[in-house]
Structures are given as C-alpha cells and as structure tokens.
Amino acid sequence: MTMTSPTRSNLxxxxxxxxxxxxxxxxxxxxxxxxxxxxxxxxxxxxxxxLTIRKGEFTALVGRSGCGKTxxxxxxxxxxxxxxxxxxxxxxxxRLARRHLGFMLARDALLPWRNALRNxxxxxxxxxxxxxxxxxxxxxxxxxxxxxxxxxLWPWQLSQGMRQRVALARTWALNPDVLLxxxxxxxxxxxxxxxxxQKFLELWQSEEHRSVIFVTHDLGEAIALADRIVLIGDGRVxxxxxxxxxxxxxxxxxxxxxxxxEIYHQLRAQIG
Amino acid sequence: MSRDTLIVRVAQILLGITLLGxxxxxxxxxxxxxxxxxxxxxxxxxxVKSASSGQLWSNTRATMTAVLIAWVLAxxxxxxxxxxLGLMPRVERVLTPYLDSANAMPxxxxxxxxxxxxxxNTSAKVALxxxxxxxxxxxxxxxGVRSTDAEWLRLSIVLGARKPQxxxxxxxxxxxxxxxxxLRLGLxxxxxxxxxxxxxxxxxxxxxxxxxxxxxxxxxAVYGILLLLAVIAVVLNQVMGLxxxxxxxxxxxxxx
Numbered sequence: 001m002t003m004t005s006p007t008r009s010n011l012x013x014x015x016x017x018x019x020x021x022x023x024x025x026x027x028x029x030x031x032x033x034x035x036x037x038x039x040x041x042x043x044x045x046x047x048x049x050x051l052t053i054r055k056g057e058f059t060a061l062v063g064r065s066g067c068g069k070t071x072x073x074x075x076x077x078x079x080x081x082x083x084x085x086x087x088x089x090x091x092x093x094x095r096l097a098r099r100h101l102g103f104m105l106a107r108d109a110l111l112p113w114r115n116a117l118r119n120x121x122x123x124x125x126x127x128x129x130x131x132x133x134x135x136x137x138x139x140x141x142x143x144x145x146x147x148x149x150x151x152x153l154w155p156w157q158l159s160q161g162m163r164q165r166v167a168l169a170r171t172w173a174l175n176p177d178v179l180l181x182x183x184x185x186x187x188x189x190x191x192x193x194x195x196x197x198q199k200f201l202e203l204w205q206s207e208e209h210r211s212v213i214f215v216t217h218d219l220g221e222a223i224a225l226a227d228r229i230v231l232i233g234d235g236r237v238x239x240x241x242x243x244x245x246x247x248x249x250x251x252x253x254x255x256x257x258x259x260x261x262e263i264y265h266q267l268r269a270q271i272g
Numbered sequence: 273m274s275r276d277t278l279i280v281r282v283a284q285i286l287l288g289i290t291l292l293g294x295x296x297x298x299x300x301x302x303x304x305x306x307x308x309x310x311x312x313x314x315x316x317x318x319x320v321k322s323a324s325s326g327q328l329w330s331n332t333r334a335t336m337t338a339v340l341i342a343w344v345l346a347x348x349x350x351x352x353x354x355x356x357l358g359l360m361p362r363v364e365r366v367l368t369p370y371l372d373s374a375n376a377m378p379x380x381x382x383x384x385x386x387x388x389x390x391x392x393n394t395s396a397k398v399a400l401x402x403x404x405x406x407x408x409x410x411x412x413x414x415x416g417v418r419s420t421d422a423e424w425l426r427l428s429i430v431l432g433a434r435k436p437q438x439x440x441x442x443x444x445x446x447x448x449x450x451x452x453x454x455l456r457l458g459l460x461x462x463x464x465x466x467x468x469x470x471x472x473x474x475x476x477x478x479x480x481x482x483x484x485x486x487x488x489x490x491x492x493a494v495y496g497i498l499l500l501l502a503v504i505a506v507v508l509n510q511v512m513g514l515x516x517x518x519x520x521x522x523x524x525x526x527x528x
Contacts (some may be wrong), residue, residue, distance in 0.1 A: 042524035077430045109423045113445045113522040123431040126441070174431065254406040 002149040016123060020246055025211035026053040026076060031085035033071050045071045048125060058212040060222035063232035071216045077101065090177055093161060104177030104184040108167040110155040116166050117142060117151040123174045127224050132260035141169035145199060168200055179212045198251050201225060205248050223263050224254045228257055231267055233268055310492035319496040325489025334476040335466055338394050342401035343462040347455055350406045355447065375407040392473050400505040401465030405458040412454020416447025449520055456512040460505055
C-alpha cells in the first residue's frame with residue numbers, strides 16, 4: 001500500500017478513506033489472505049471480507065476453528081498483510097495505528113520475569129511513557145481489577161484468573177480505542193471465566209468509546225458480551241447479527257434472555 | 273534447618289569421615305602400592321607447608337587468573353554468537369557442520385598447538401580454556417533465545433515494540449536462565465581447560481605443580497593439589513548458584 005504509484009485501486013481506497021464516516025473505528029475492505037508456503041499459493045484463508053466496525057461497537061467474530069477469524073484479527077493488528085484489499089484502523093493502516101490498539105490473547109502472555117505491576121506497565125513502557133506516569137496508571141488499573149495487593153507477585157504466584165485480570169489491567173492501561181481479543185477467556189475454568197468476563201464487561205461498559213473485536217468459538221460467550229455477532233465460515237462473512245440485548249448486562253442472567261435464545265438457535269447449527 | 277536437611281548434613285559428614293578413614297587405612301596397609309599410599313595427614317602437612325612458603329598461593333593465582341580471563345572473554349563471545357545464531361537460523365544452518373566438528377574435537381589435543389603458537393604462558397592456557405567455554409555458552413545462549421514464546425512476541429509487536437525493544441525486553445530476559453546455566457558450567461570447564469594446558473606445559477599453575485610432583489613421585493603433594501582443585505570447583509559452583517538464585521528470583525522454584 002504505497003502512495004508512490006497511484007493505481008486505480010489505490011486512488012479508490014484513498015477516496016474511501018477520505019469520505020469514510022468518522023464514526024468508523026475499523027474498515028475491512030474486500031480483504032483476502034492466502035498463506036503461500038514456499039512460493040506455492042495455497043487455499044485462501046479469507047476471501048473478500050467486508051466489515052465496518054463503528055466506534056464503541058462490540059463485535060464478536062465466531063466460527064469453527066480454522067474458519068479464518070484469528071487471521072482476520074491478525075490483519076487488523078497488522079500482523080498479517082492482506083493479499084488483496086485493505087484494512088484501516090481509526091483511518092490509518094494497521095501498522096501505523098498501533099497506538100490505538102489493545103491486545104489480549106487466550107494465554108495471558110504475562111512476561112514471567114516481571115511482577116504483576118511491571119507487567120501492567122509493559123505496554124506503556126514500549127510506548128515511551130515516563131516511569132512515574134506509567135507506575136501511576138498501572139496502579140490505577142491494578143486497583144480496578146482488585147489486584148493492588150498482588151502488585152509485587154511474580155506471574156507464577158498468581159492463579160489463572162488473577163493472571164488474566166492482570167492482562168486486563170495491562171490492556172486498559174494503554175487506553176486503547178480498539179480492543180483486539182483472541183479467545184481471551186478460553187483458557188479459564190468455568191467459574192473463574194464468568195467472574196473475569198463480568199469484570200471485563202464492567203470495565204468496557206464504564207466508558208462508551210472503545211471498539212472491540214472479540215474472537216471466540218463459544219457462541220454463548222459471544223451473545224452474552226457483544227453488540228453484534230459476525231459468523232465467519234470458509235473465509236467469508238456468513239451472518240451478521242445484531243444482538244440487541246440491553247446494557248448493562250448481568251452475565252448470570254443473560255442466557256435466560258429471549259433474544260439470547262433466538263440468536264443461539266439461529267447460529268448454533270452453522271457453528272456445529 | 274529442617275529435620276530432613278539435618279539428616280542429610282549428618283549423613284554427608286559421616287560419609288566424609290568414612291572416606292578419610294578408608295584413605296588412612298589404604299595408606300597404613302600400603303595399598304595398592306607403597307608409592308601411591310600417602311595418608312591424609314601427610315597430604316595435609318604438605319598443604320600447610322606449601323601454603324606458608326607462598327608456593328600454593330602464587331600457583332593458585334596463576335591458574336585462577338587464566339580461568340577468569342578465559343571465562344569472561346569466551347563467555348561474552350559465546351553469548352553474542354549464541355544470541356546471533358538463535359536469531360538467524362539461516363546463518364546457523366550454514367555454520368552448523370563447522371561448529372559441530374570444532375566442538376566435537378578433543379580440545380586438550382589443541383594444547384600443544386597453542387603452546388607453540390603463543391608460548392609457555394597465560395595466553396596459551398586462556399586459549400585452550402576459551403575453546404571449551406565458548407561452545408558451551410554459545411549453545412546455552414542459542415537455546416535460550418529459541419525458547420521465546422511466540423505469544424510474547426505477538427503481543428509485544430501489537431503493543432508497539434520495535435526491534436531493539438523486542439531484543440532487550442523479551443529475547444534477552446527469556447535467554448537469561450539458559451545463559452546463566454551455561455556460564456556456570458563454562459566456569460568449571462574453564463578450570464578444566466587451564467589445568468589441562470598447565471599439565472602439558474606451563475611455568476606456573478596448579479596443573480604444572482601436579483605434573484612436577486607426580487614426575488618426582490611426591491604423591492601426597494599431588495593429592496593435596498587435587499583436593500584444592502576440588503574445593504575451588506565447589507566454591508565457584510556455589511558462588512554461581514547464589515548469583516543465579518538472586519538474578520532469577522522470578523522463576524518458579526521448580527525451574528530454578
């Protein structure tokens with residue numbers, strides 16, 4: 001994507017960026033990704049995906065494993081370059097938009113040689129925030145996930161749930177406009193999972209502006225958390241469903257909601 | 273001290289006394305040979321005499337100076353080379369057969385070469401010991417860098433890490449335990465290389481003393497110096513162990 005040789009598609013793209021609604025956080029335009037191994041082109045992982053995610057919108061990407069949902073997330077994160085099409089994050093190409101991004105993974109990815117506090121500081125440190133400021137921010141967010149008492153503990157001394165809460169604090173400390181989440185709660189046991197999900201939802205609901213792309217294979221989790229569910233299959237968008245359950249939500253009761261049941265039955269067969 | 277530790281300590285002391293007793297018994301019965309049969313008492317009095325004459329001190333210093341120089345030089349070179357190879361798999365593939373064959377060579381066979389090239393001096397000892405230390409530290413550092421979790425890199429890149437930051441904040445800390453373990457082993461091998469070189473030819477050093485005393489059948493002196501070398505090796509290992517525990521506090525106890 002270079003502007004030095006303005007081809008037709010580049011110009012179109014540029015025009016699109018200029019005219020795009022400023023309420024859009026992420027625009028995925030006709031994106032295809034094929035992983036070529038040793039120069040041989042293989043079956044595309046994504047083909048012609050179009051998706052626009054508005055500011056403050058919580059979108060869940062669901063689908064069977066291998067359907068391409070993580071690849072789509074990686075394309076938004078700038079970890080994978082689309083073979084065709086383009087992605088913009090807050091109006092910029094992903095690699096230039098990383099200051100807007102927060103990232104959470106299934107495994108907490110805490111660095112084992114940093115204590116809880118310094119793990120929360122990690123992203124701020126990478127972005128060159130001063131020591132005093134990042135300490136203050138980190139302490140604030142550790143407090144928000146009720147882990148101030150654990151600030152000096154090493155990751156191995158924390159339970160799975162605590163570790164993932166440290167990861168939440170690390171993510172929020174960056175004050176991201178866009179949260180990219182790749183099955184962030186998949187590794188937790190059921191009880192821990194619900195309490196971490198609830199914590200996450202509280203943090204997110206307390207401020208309206210953060211967009212979320214949340215990859216999961218768990219349809220129930222997707223409906224409970226998201227505003228919108230995008231079902232991916234064979235590298236395409238198969239369904240795009242608005243959830244429409246009012247917020248704030250209480251995860252303990254959300255599955256009793258009529259709309260939850262409807263969406264669950266509508267999509268379950270396609271996920272299998 | 274817990275009860276278990278106490279039992280272990282007592283058993284260790286008893287075993288030591290038993291070994292000393294067996295040694296004394298062998299000396300008294302002239303087993304296996306009158307030349308070899310020297311008692312712990314004779315060995316001790318040699319050590320005392322040699323220490324008070326200054327002979328033991330000056331030779332220990334000569335040996336340890338070479339050990340530390342070789343360890344530091346080859347250690348630094350090994351870390352740099354190991355990290356570089358860990359990050360550049362293609363270069364590593366090119367170099368692997370050469371590195372493997374160099375590392376498989378019985379290094380002591382290089383001693384005469386170094387002595388001819390560098391003279392009967394500290395440089396020759398350092399050179400031999402370095403060839404041992406370098407490869408040990410190289411493979412430790414390389415393995416350390418390789419043990420990086422892809423998720424740490426993925427997260428760091430998305431959070432905005434640039435290449436130098438990835439190196440300093442992820443790759444180096446990841447590699448530290450393996451580098452440390454190899455430096456610890458490397459220190460003992462440095463001692464091995466230096467003493468080996470001294471045995472073949474040197475003007476000073478504990479290895480040279482062993483060569484001299486065994487050629488004159490002063491076996492109590494040989495035993496004394498061997499004991500001293502064992503003590504030095506144990507102390508070096510303990511010091512490294514302490515440093516390691518201090519630096520790697522973040523590891524779960526089972527991994528230490």
